[in-house]
Amino acid sequence: MKTFIILDLEWNQSPSGKEGTVEHLPFEIIEIGAVKLDGNFRMMSEFRRLVRPIIYTELHYKILEVVHTDMEELQERGSYFPDAFEDFREWCGDDFVFCIWGSMDLTELQRNLAYFHMGDPLPKPLLYYDIQKLYSLLYKDGKEKVSLDTAVQELGITQDRPFHQAMDDAYYTGRVMGRMDWKKVEPFISVDYYRPPKNREEEITLKFPGYTKFVSKAFDTKEEALVDKKVSDMICGQCRRMLHKKIRWFQAGQKIYLCLAVCPEHGLVKGKIRIKKAEDGSTFIVKTMKPINEEQAEEIIAKREESRKKRQKRNLTKKNAGT
Numbered sequence: 001m002k003t004f005i006i007l008d009l010e011w012n013q014s015p016s017g018k019e020g021t022v023e024h025l026p027f028e029i030i031e032i033g034a035v036k037l038d039g040n041f042r043m044m045s046e047f048r049r050l051v052r053p054i055i056y057t058e059l060h061y062k063i064l065e066v067v068h069t070d071m072e073e074l075q076e077r078g079s080y081f082p083d084a085f086e087d088f089r090e091w092c093g094d095d096f097v098f099c100i101w102g103s104m105d106l107t108e109l110q111r112n113l114a115y116f117h118m119g120d121p122l123p124k125p126l127l128y129y130d131i132q133k134l135y136s137l138l139y140k141d142g143k144e145k146v147s148l149d150t151a152v153q154e155l156g157i158t159q160d161r162p163f164h165q166a167m168d169d170a171y172y173t174g175r176v177m178g179r180m181d182w183k184k185v186e187p188f189i190s191v192d193y194y195r196p197p198k199n200r201e202e203e204i205t206l207k208f209p210g211y212t213k214f215v216s217k218a219f220d221t222k223e224e225a226l227v228d229k230k231v232s233d234m235i236c237g238q239c240r241r242m243l244h245k246k247i248r249w250f251q252a253g254q255k256i257y258l259c260l261a262v263c264p265e266h267g268l269v270k271g272k273i274r275i276k277k278a279e280d281g282s283t284f285i286v287k288t289m290k291p292i293n294e295e296q297a298e299e300i301i302a303k304r305e306e307s308r309k310k311r312q313k314r315n316l317t318k319k320n321a322g323t
Helices: 061-066 071-077 081-092 104-115 131-139 148-154 166-179 222-226 294-322
Strands: 003-012 028-037 043-050 096-100 127-130 204-208 211-215 244-251 256-263 267-277 283-291
Touching: 003 061, 003 104, 003 166, 028 081, 028 104, 028 166, 043 071, 043 081, 043 166, 081 104, 096 104, 096 131, 096 166, 127 131, 131 148, 131 166, 148 166, 222 267, 222 283, 244 267, 244 294, 256 294, 267 294
Parallel strands: 003 096, 096 127
Antiparallel strands: 003 028, 028 043, 204 211, 211 283, 244 256, 256 267, 267 283
16 A cells, blocks of 8 residues: 655755855755655654755754754764665655655755765656645635644644654644545645656646646757647647637746637636746746636636737837837
């Protein structure tokens, strides 16, 4: 049976701000904490390792305010990150899925793995459950980001451990999971974007209740991505038919593009493209396709008109500046 690995990390950053930050490693992990749950959300075991920092060897003042350790303890009791991670990977076992409160922990874990030249030891694509997102889907509007301690309070969970210690935060995340109606949220698995697909074979298509998500391979530029046929095509999530576009892709924000398509069997479909930057500077896109009603279609039409007016205004300003 697949197990749930609820992971939480604590990390440090440059005490001198951006000037002292190492490129591609804004945060250095100083603690790995996790709990393992079985398929019925029963506790199986816990994991904790302090990590001895070698990059940011002075704790940032903001970190000192929340963590339950100091640099002396980290240097005396901490393992070097590669050793701590190997212990963690062995403890995880083979058949598991990560569960995280938010998405940052997986990003920073992979940045630390890359910095220490540890290859790609995590599965690809890296699918996980964002418990913060699932909590919002169940109890909020699906967009609000609630802190872990707030969720614990709202659910009336006994606070028998401190917060902001990696293993304890993982413990509380597991407690929150145990209170959820898991059948309702289980389909909404997340995909990590730190390592986007390298080629067509690695591209990802996920189908969720009510919408479909596509993650493209990396391109050199945004322009190259937007003219790619697989990126621009609209597909019905129900019958997999290629759709006719009533409104072609148009820019609706700095990194957002929208379109409106129609399926002769299943009706109107909204397309949304988000432009993403990979760690190496390449570009990839995340496209969602979602059935909508006439009122929602009118909103897209209004946004296209707003976009057209803004473009005309910019062009007129450029023309006037050149005369």
